[in-house]
Amino acid sequence: ETGVTQTPRHLVMGMTNKKSLKCEQHLGHNAMYWYKQSAKKPLELMFVYSLEERVENNSVPSRFSPECPNSSHLFLHLHTLQPEDSALYLCASSQDWGLRGIGTDTQYFGPGTRLTVL
Amino acid sequence: SQQGEEDPQALSIQEGENATMNCSYKTSINNLQWYRQNSGRGLVHLILIRSNEREKHSGRLRVTLDTSKKSSSLLITASRAADTASYFCATDGMDSSYKLIFGSGTRLLVRP
Numbered sequence: 001e002t003g004v005t006q007t008p009r010h011l012v013m014g015m016t017n018k019k020s021l022k023c024e025q026h027l028g029h030n031a032m033y034w035y036k037q038s039a040k041k042p043l044e045l046m047f048v049y050s051l052e053e054r055v056e057n058n059s060v061p062s063r064f065s066p067e068c069p070n071s072s073h074l075f076l077h078l079h080t081l082q083p084e085d086s087a088l089y090l091c092a093s094s095q096d097w098g099l100r101g102i103g104t105d106t107q108y109f110g111p112g113t114r115l116t117v118l
Numbered sequence: 119s120q121q122g123e124e125d126p127q128a129l130s131i132q133e134g135e136n137a138t139m140n141c142s143y144k145t146s147i148n149n150l151q152w153y154r155q156n157s158g159r160g161l162v163h164l165i166l167i168r169s170n171e172r173e174k175h176s177g178r179l180r181v182t183l184d185t186s187k188k189s190s191s192l193l194i195t196a197s198r199a200a201d202t203a204s205y206f207c208a209t210d211g212m213d214s215s216y217k218l219i220f221g222s223g224t225r226l227l228v229r230p
Contacts, residue, residue, distance in 0.1 A: 016200020043220040090160055098216025109160035
């Protein structure tokens, strides 16, 4: 266990549904991330939150809406998704977003949510 | 844009053999990280090597970094069936963004 949990582990939804993915980290970290992993594509960074403030939005469509109510919890709200949004969605956390001159921090990943959009 | 690119894409070896995976990247970095992913699961951090380091060890893992060639290698010695997984390198850029860019990964199969 990495100290990062995600629920649900599997989700099947229709294109008109609204659902939310939840991530919780028990590591006392300041930064949290959402990644998308599709078949045959590299891991794609979607959003970054540092100290509960969104610091990165990697040109993600508005049908994905993140929320970070506190430093331990991260949500990804989904609505009117497309079949091509089917993927493994991974949450991660790190002590800090990055430090000038040092770079990125080690990231700790949750087990992911396997999303299927019908 | 894709920063890290692993080679080979797939590797099959016998238990007990060594496995070597390579990663090439395009721009200057602060650090390079290697992660492992079992099928359909989350990634697990293996090693972080900074741009001023050339080699790092962790148990049966050895990572090298050659910044002049913009490349890194991950060596797993005395492989075990449990090492079967995908291995990814991830790099950041030296700009103000601390995004980690992942490569496509090497799928390692260790046959018992």
